Amino acid sequence: MLSRLKTFAALTVLAAATSTAASAGALSKSVAAPEFTGIDKWLNSEALTIQQLRGKVVLVDFWTYTCINCINTLPYVKSWHQKYKDQGLVVVGVHTPEYPFERSTDNVKTAIKRFGITYPVAQDNRYATWSAYNNQYWPAFYLIDKKGQVVYTHFGEGQYAQTEAAIKHLLAQPQ
DSSP states (O other), X not given: OHHHHHHHHHHHHHHHHHHHHGGGSSOSOOEEOOOOOSOSEEXXXXXXXXXXXXXXEEEEEEEOTTOHHHHHHHHHHHHHHHHHGGGTEEEEEEEOOSSGGGGOHHHHHHHHHHHTOOSOEEEOTTOHHHHHTTOOOSSEEEEEOTXXXXXXXXXXXXXXXXXXXXXXXXXXXXX
């Protein structure tokens, strides 16, 4: 319980700091990224872990396929994936359902195909990864540096230039 509270407090500080520090690209304060946990199914990929992604910059995108705000961010997320995947960016969509019908793997697969998503998608039907990140929003971006630290967050639409600047900044950093 205490560990979960510490993680929540750290992520809350990160979220608050992001609004003022996002233009700087990356935050000076960071917290270890929680592992992907309780994932029902991995789509477009074998199962991934934060540990095995060390040395990469990871964008964790919490989304659900009927959320209009999530749909509006997809062109940016897909673009970042295409532009930076060969430079070390790994995008992981964490599909966390808002409604019962969004729990269907077939429905998620159909949405992935319809939206042209080619990066890994973790189906988080039990909200286990959502809870590990203490997330509360669709969409939500968590940028993880090469050392496995969450160093940038953004909730909702907007701030695309700042998020992309943070991605570039992190990719340029040594391991």
